[in-house]
Amino acid sequence: MLRLTLAQMRRSLARLVAAGVAILLGSAFVTATLTAGDVITRGGYDAITASYGSADLVVGPVEENLADVLDTARRAPGVVATDPFIAGWASFQSGRRTLNQTIVPVPSDPGLASLEVVAGRAPTTPTEVALPDRAAERLGIGVGDVLTTTWWVWSDEPAPAAEPTGPSSDEAAGDVEDVPVAEESSATEVTGEVTVVGLVSDPHGAWARFGGAGTAVTEAVVTWTGAETLDEVYGARVLVATDGSPAAARAALTDALPGIDVRTRDEAAAASVEQYGAGNVVVLMVLGFAAVSLLVAALVIANTFQVIVAQRTRMLALLRCVGARRGQLRTSVLLEAAILGAVAGVAGVAVGLALAQGALSVLNRVQDGVPLPPFVQPTPGNVLVPVLVSVVVTVGAALVPAHAATRVSPVAALRPADAPTVRARPGRVRLAISLLLSVGGTAVLLGGVAMARSDLAVDEMLNLLVGVLGGSASFVGLLVGAPLWLPHVVSAVGRPVSSISTSARLAAANTLRNPRRTSATSAALVIGVTLVVMMSTGALSAERTMARQMDEEGPVDLVVVTGSGAAVSASVRGRVADVDGVADVVATRTATVTAADGGDLSVVVVDAQDVHVLRDAASAEALAEGRSVLPRWWARDATSLVAEGERTATIDVLPRNTDTALLASPAAQALGVADGDPDALLVRLEDGTDAATAILDVQQAVQDDDMQVESSAAKRQSDERVIEVVLAIVIGLLGVAVLIALIGVANTLSLSVIERRRESATLRAVGLSRRGLQAMLATEGMLIAGVGALVGTALGLLYGWAGASTVLGPLGDVRLSVPWAHVGVVLVVALLAGLVASALPARAAARTPPVAALGVD
Incomplete structure (x- = not known):
């Protein structure tokens, strides 16, 4: 049986190459994602604890x-x-x-x-x-x-x-x-x-x-x-x-x-x-992308391989005629799938590691100050998981067509297949499964979002698990039910197109003639576009949400404080204001506040007219209203505190996830610390200013004075560089996802043209020109690809928003965003992909003589 299987693979090598490429790309995608997850996990932790060196253990804090x-x-x-x-x-x-x-x-x-x-x-x-x-x-x-x-x-x-x-x-x-x-x-x-x-x-x-x-x-x-x-x-x-x-x-x-x-x-x-209540958002985000990437890559591989195996029904029937048993044929098909999956999976691991290494080499040259390893370090999980996924998925994809092919009577299978008609619709079982998965998965997904937004889960990983399971189930349900609704969507979009020409009218009608074929062709691009838009939406939403979180943690770009508590002179303020990149400078006072429980806290007094120097809008609004902004670790969740300055007073506070304590003017007056000469400067930098250079320039400006400079903007910039590394890796992976989708479209369109060889010949025989036949197939490809891109965009936005809300929900206010540039590029690429994918098979169909094409194999 092994010899027969290898012989069949050699005879069908051309058809298996396309499936092998899709499997290879899927395996490479999984490998690169898992490797990127390891790099980001290590790099993110190193960025946070770089001051610990390479310590094995950290003891403390030690109070005495x-x-x-x-x-x-x-x-x-x-x-x-x-x-x-x-x-x-x-x-x-x-x-x-x-x-x-x-x-x-x-x-x-x-x-x-x-x-x-x-x-x-x-x-x-x-x-x-x-x-x-x-x-x-x-x-x-x-x-x-x-x-x-x-x-x-x-x-x-x-x-x-x-x-x-x-x-x-x-x-x-x-x-x-x-x-x-x-x-x-x-x-x-x-x-x-x-x-x-x-x-x-x-x-x-x-x-x-x-x-x-x-x-x-x-x-x-x-x-x-x-x-x-x-x-x-x-x-x-x-x-x-x-x-x-x-x-x-x-x-x-x-x-x-x-x-x-x-x-x-x-x-x-x-x-x-x-301590900021955010959890390791970077790691959770990458884990979420990796989990969804595994699912989507599996769906693309399954779709492509299932169509290819289905094309070999007649050959399997011939083997039945010469004495092969059903079990032998089933074993042969599954063995072929396992070999193909293993070979392509191993090649994909090599390609994925090479892509990850190339990304690391580039990022290490352009990202200064971000801790990244010089070389990828393959782990057993990163190597074995993609290969196992490739084998399992290809074998699983071959189960259904192999079973169907072995159940067909040899004589019936050797007869020419009847042309599919619009009456060949999916059954009720498919409808029931689709509704169960779609509705149930959507409910679970929304439940995961609600858990994350309300912080009900015991662990943040539970939110992620619930969200991934719900999103995966609903997406699979939509794909299972695609033959029920996707051809009608394609037909509805194709009605305006059908008025262009006879070829366009035939193309629009063909989309409904075989719902399964139309849905299989369009679903390949739906999967890829959904992944691209979802990851772009999630990444952009994560970037903006984490930017808001970093503004909350460090509301003031630079704080310049005198070392001895002496007053800040007007000349010092002027020199700081003249530094390149400084947008505004505010002089203020610092003080020490003691809470009723005895805990001391250094605070900066901020007048209502000076709140424009702050980055955090919520903090600025609270201070303008007379409420002080204090670190949550000190104030906990209290909205008012009894504090002591020169006097004891009850002050209204807004607890925030920050280490910078900002005391409103009314509280400063009540505590007796509002009077006196300013001993600190609050500095806001212009957007886009290099914070690391700015802090050195400010230090040089005050080098003749006893001043200490602390920069939240430098820390924010360092954290943003880590986020940029994450986004760069994600964008690199998007290119692989697009390639997978294009391979899927090309495979299904090519096989669709092969299936319709006799139909195309009949159209040629009744007078349709070669150019008309090519235009019909090209229009059909672009129509199916365009609709797949539109549906994938809508699904990608929804899943991207849901994923961002699930992962970033503990942060509070999630900034949901639309990556308009990516959406526009995806739609244009999808239309071009449909045209290119149909070009070669359409040319082959047009060049085949009608008499030869009408012959029975």
Whole structure:
């Protein structure tokens, strides 16, 4: 039987090539999608937790006794290195140039590093520092230069002066200057000298929000935080490197540090995302696309292979005549399908991995600051799943035609087939199945959307599962019932076309003569277009929704704050306003608010007339109405809080998923913190401005003043680059989906022309010219393809909106969008595809002599 099967495949090689190409493309699509999912999952987590380096475990936050936690962690089995995750801030001066810089500890293990030394070496003593290369360029210094550093020590009691502590020492620090502080201030300015021993870069944008970071030994960083000892650093984390067995080390740390969270790096990434209540939207989005891609690729392969196997009914009947049993023929067909699926599936895996690698190579060159691996890393799942899907789908597609062919009487099968008529309509069983799947699947899909929007599900993956199952069932139901409704849609659209010419009238009539053939031809493009429009709609909706979420998380592009609490001068404000890309600058005050439960929070006062500087519309509206905008982690879901400034007052608040606390003017006045000179600037950047460049330009503008610059826009830009990577991969996959759809259209139109060889010959015999026959087939192809594109567009928009609502529902307000450009391109490509797909078979039909075509095979 194997020999017979291989012989049949060689004889039918031309027909099987088209199916093999569709299977190959489907397998490549699945492979590329799964590989992209792995890359995005890893890249998205790395972007979120780049500051953790490559730590195996993250312990904390640690509220007290950080030194003891570090000591305990170092002694745990399987732990090879531990470092505190803290950040200090100091001002560095070279001549007349001053720069404020975030500083993080030098890691004890290279795997815990978030920065890369690009020149010189890492610091080893408290009087050494390594600065970002761009910071060194702005200061005009290099490795070996000595800088004056200034930091602030805060105290609960007012102090006129403080003795210097920290990285300066009698042996190496040089002269130390004490700067008196006014009696009403609780901060003491301390200066010292440090030597620049190296330059560092931030390859993954871990500290982009602060304009980069330098590195120093832990002792110096602790001092620059304003603390005297490591134990005074509040809310720090501990990074842990293990000997390759993080599970065992985690268990040991959990036992040794009760009450303190011990997470893997990925879990820490998930926790970082969860604090904003959004879940890992990027990963969920890719999983949703991958799940739907598997379904759609399977449907295209099944449709194409089923039609091809059906064309071999007469050959199977001949085998029955020479003694083959039904079981043998069925086995032969299924074996042929399995071989074809396996060969094409393996080839598709190779093509998919090559596509993914090519996309990675391009993105690594054009996407700076986005953590992407240089090479794809095939996993057993990424390799085996596409091949198994290809084999299962092709075998499944061959079951029904193989069963039907073996049940046909050999004598009946050898007779010429009667021409199909409009009376050959699908049965009631198909109608019942179609209604059950369509109505039931739509109900489940809407249920998944409702669960996501109302946040009723226990887990966000449940929303995704319900949505995918419901959408898949409803889409399959529509395809099963396509012969019942799709030909009528094609006929209705074809009525205006039929008045053009006789060929157009024949083409419109042919769409109803065989509903199954019309629906099979059009369904191939319906599948492909639905996928393209759905993914484009979902991706665009996700991009705009996540942009709104990022505006909520960082409502102010740049915040410039004085290090000592002194007033911001008009000249400083003017220099910041003159920076390229700055749209507006607002001077304001900062303060510390204490809630009734004792929790402290640094706030920025925003007057009603200054809300235009904010990105988040909801926050701007609340502040204009006199309501303060406070982080949800601090205010929780309370709409009013009892707080203490100079006085105690109840303030109305709007809890938001942000770390930037904005205090409305009425609340500031009630708490007694509204008066006084401004000590901060709120900066809004022009749309399209490079935030990373803007923060450096602002730092340079205030380099002669004691100012700290923090940028939410830089963090937003880094996150947007990750989203752009996702969209770029999705758009690349759309090209594969279009190819699959075009292969499906070409296959079904070609086979349709072959089926109608005798019909075409009859038309030629009664006077239809070759040009007229070609025009008829071309018009029919364009008509069927155009309707398939219109139906696919409508379905794609609905499924795209439903998918976006399901995945992004936990974010709240989902921005549903229509990708008009993609829709227009899809419609034009569909019409051209119908024309091109019908050109070659129409030419072959027109060149065949009528007498030869009317002959019986």
